[in-house]
Amino acid sequence: MTETELRVLIESKDPHKLVKALSKLDNKHRRKLSTLAQSFYKTKLDECEARLHWGGPEYGKPVDREGMFTCSLALLALAPYTKAKQVLRDAWIVGKCKNFDELLCQVLIDRKPDWVDKWILRSLRPNVNMWAIIRKLILSGVASKPADNEYIIMMFRLKLGHDSRTLKERLLDDKELFKDEIWRLFALAAMPQAFFSPDDDPVYVEYSWSHTLIELANEGHIDRKRLLTESVKALTVGPRKSNTKWFYSLHERLKPTFDERVSLQDIYLDLLRSSTPAVVAFALKALKEIYVGKGLKSEKLLHKIADVFNVETKGPAIVALKLLKIVASEGISMSVIASEKMCQAFTHRNIDVHLL
Secondary structure (H helix, E strand, O other): OOOHHHHHHHHHHOOOHHHHHOOOOOOHHHHHHHHHHHHHHHHHHHHHHHOOOOOOOOOOOOOHHHEEEEEEHHHHHHHHHHHHHHHHHOOHHOOOOOOHHHHHHHHHHHHHOOHHHHHHHHOOOOOOOHHHHHHHHHHHOOOOOOHHHHHHHHHHHHHHHHOOHHHHHHHOOHHHHHHOOHHHHHHHHHHOOOOOOOOOOHHHHHHHHHHHHHHHHHOOOOOEEEOOOOOHHHHHHHOHHHHHEEEEHHHHHHHOHHHHHOOHHHHHHHHHOOHHHHHHHHHHHHHHHHHHHHOOOHHHHHHHHHHHHHHOHHHHHHHHHHHHHHHHHOOOOHHHHHHHHOOOEEEEEEEHHHHO
16 A cells, blocks of 8 residues: 555545555565555644634534544554554544444454554543443454453443443443453452442443343353352452442342351351441341351351451341340350340440340
8 A cells, every 4th residue: 555545544534545555564564555545644733733623723623523533543454553543532522423433443453563452451441331342352352351340340330331231231342241250340349449339320330330230140141150150359448438328239139048148157257357337237147147057057146246246336246246145145155145245335435236
């Protein structure tokens, strides 16, 4: 391809024709045409920014977004990474152009640049929605799956995207996510940001992650046992308090059976050390059900239950004392140990606990 031919392609503003023509080029020809592509891109970008700059002399004139889109594709197909990364910075200008995701992705699949993983990492910025492009590049084998948490955060924010499909439909259209990505959601519990606000509002149920995960588990698309385990394990990493309700609510909405509760008793016991009262209350409720159903040994419960008296609020401590009374009723040996544990309740700051 000559520079004249490239110039004609860019000026024609036919992105499909441009992408098809550029797909046949080897790296040598791409380097040869790179300077021209950079020149076209800069000229068009300057024009668009001038017309979008409020108060400027060009403000209000029609913005040639299609022309900018064509220049962006040419830059991505021909320029080195140091220049091609600008397409991400300026994507807000052309992001709504028809076939934006499809053609941008096709350019990278055709070119297979050695910097594509670096380009993807840069695309994980919160204000850039490149999820569809990233997934297609990964599934095509051109790019590697990012280890960065921002990749999972971008997936979590799928529910905020402008797409007519429900969250469940989106996930079912990309079942590879069921092998790894959806489980990495639970690792976000350890992050300081408040990602997991309660999302069980029936008005937005089709975009709710908790509702969708439960449906996928009930229909056999994902492992129910693993979902139960991950939802409760996430609470052991000391998540931000505003995130905790999402996890234990998801767990309870799965309606664990008695046998499932029994299999998770060690995690419930570990949660008695949590500094979040609601998490401790959640764990005590589960442990009481297991204990009353003869699925938990008294010794095991007694070994951990005193941790509850370190929680600031009185509710969990009162529940723990009532459970200790049940244990104490099971015989002299259990009564002695349970009484010793009850005495530790006097360390609690709330006098109502002392009076129980």
